[in-house]
Amino acid sequence: MESRIQMPLLVVLLFALVSGGLSLTFTFKNNCSYTVWPGTLAGSDSAQLSSTGFELASGASNSINASSGWSGRFWGRTYCSSSTGSFKCETADCGSGQVACNGAGAVPPATLAEFAVASNNAEQEYYDVSLVDGFNLPLSVTPQGGTGPCSSVGCLANINSVCPAELSVKGSNGSTIACKTACDAFGTDEYCCTGAYNTPQTCPQTNYSKIFKDQCPQTYSSPYDDQASTYICTGANYLITFCP
Ligand SMILES: *[C@@H]1O[C@H](CO)[C@@H](O)[C@H](O)[C@H]1NC(C)=O
Ligand SMILES: *[C@@H]1O[C@H](CO)[C@@H](O)[C@H](O)[C@H]1NC(C)=O
Numbered sequence: 001m002e003s004r005i006q007m008p009l010l011v012v013l014l015f016a017l018v019s020g021g022l023s024l025t026f027t028f029k030n031n032c033s034y035t036v037w038p039g040t041l042a043g044s045d046s047a048q049l050s051s052t053g054f055e056l057a058s059g060a061s062n063s064i065n066a067s068s069g070w071s072g073r074f075w076g077r078t079y080c081s082s083s084t085g086s087f088k089c090e091t092a093d094c095g096s097g098q099v100a101c102n103g104a105g106a107v108p109p110a111t112l113a114e115f116a117v118a119s120n121n122a123e124q125e126y127y128d129v130s131l132v133d134g135f136n137l138p139l140s141v142t143p144q145g146g147t148g149p150c151s152s153v154g155c156l157a158n159i160n161s162v163c164p165a166e167l168s169v170k171g172s173n174g175s176t177i178a179c180k181t182a183c184d185a186f187g188t189d190e191y192c193c194t195g196a197y198n199t200p201q202t203c204p205q206t207n208y209s210k211i212f213k214d215q216c217p218q219t220y221s222s223p224y225d226d227q228a229s230t231y232i233c234t235g236a237n238y239l240i241t242f243c244p
């Protein structure tokens with residue numbers, strides 16, 4: 001009698017371990033002095049998380065669970081309001097007209113936290129902080145638990161304060177609230193790594209991408225940035241801090 005009950009339980013447990021049917025938790029902490037509205041977007045092979053956008057007051061935290069193997073990105077929207085009738089943000093807006101992004105990504109500039117899973121090992125999480133779409137606020141990713149290198153990675157500097165005028169996005173408050181990439185500002189092959197510049201050899205760092213990389217050395221700051229910008233951990237939960 002007992003063994004007939006325990007046997008299926010054991011099978012379920014083993015299946016959960018082998019298939020990676022475990023979940024991981026992403027915790028968002030707003031350490032900025034202002035409200036941030038995080039956005040979440042799943043990669044093409046993953047389901048959207050239970051929340052695709054929410055409000056996070058200064059000092060507040062919120063957690064979202066994901067199934068192991070989820071891939072996608074996070075960002076923080078700033079200077080948002082519904083004063084025009086629909087919800088809109090001055091930086092990193094997703095264009096949904098709502099707090100939820102519903103499968104839409106951030107309009108650049110936006111600091112991005114990216115997560116991916118190795119196709120040959122469903123348990124291993126790859127993560128990075130990317131400035132390839134520009135910068136809007138400081139952000140860090142810190143693994144909690146897990147095995148492997150599991151380093152914290154972030155862009156801690158406020159690049160808005162050193163953003164050249166030609167890349168600057170001014171808010172309705174008159175100050176620089178985001179910093180565009182040179183690709184977004186000028187649209188040339190040289191800055192976008194397109195055309196004759198579409199290989200790592202022909203698209204070196206530019207004086208503009210150097211500003212981002214110098215301020216935040218751990219991040220991806222150009223399309224062909226070195227692999228040292230990607231971080232690895234196995235079986236962790238993750239803390240995403242705005243203004244760490
Ligand atoms: C998220 O996962 C944690 C750990 O497994 C669990 O304690 C918590 O209840 C889950 N939260 C939700 C909203 O499912
Ligand atoms: C970057 O280089 C371009 C082209 O040489 C120049 O026009 C621009 O002023 C430089 N900008 C900065 C911030 O150094």
Ligand SMILES: *[C@@H]1O[C@H](CO)[C@@H](O)[C@H](O)[C@H]1NC(C)=O
Pocket residue numbers: 031241243244
């Ligand atoms: C929050 O920001 C303050 C500076 O504004 C910093 O001293 C502190 O270490 C940060 N806390 C966390 C948890 O990142």
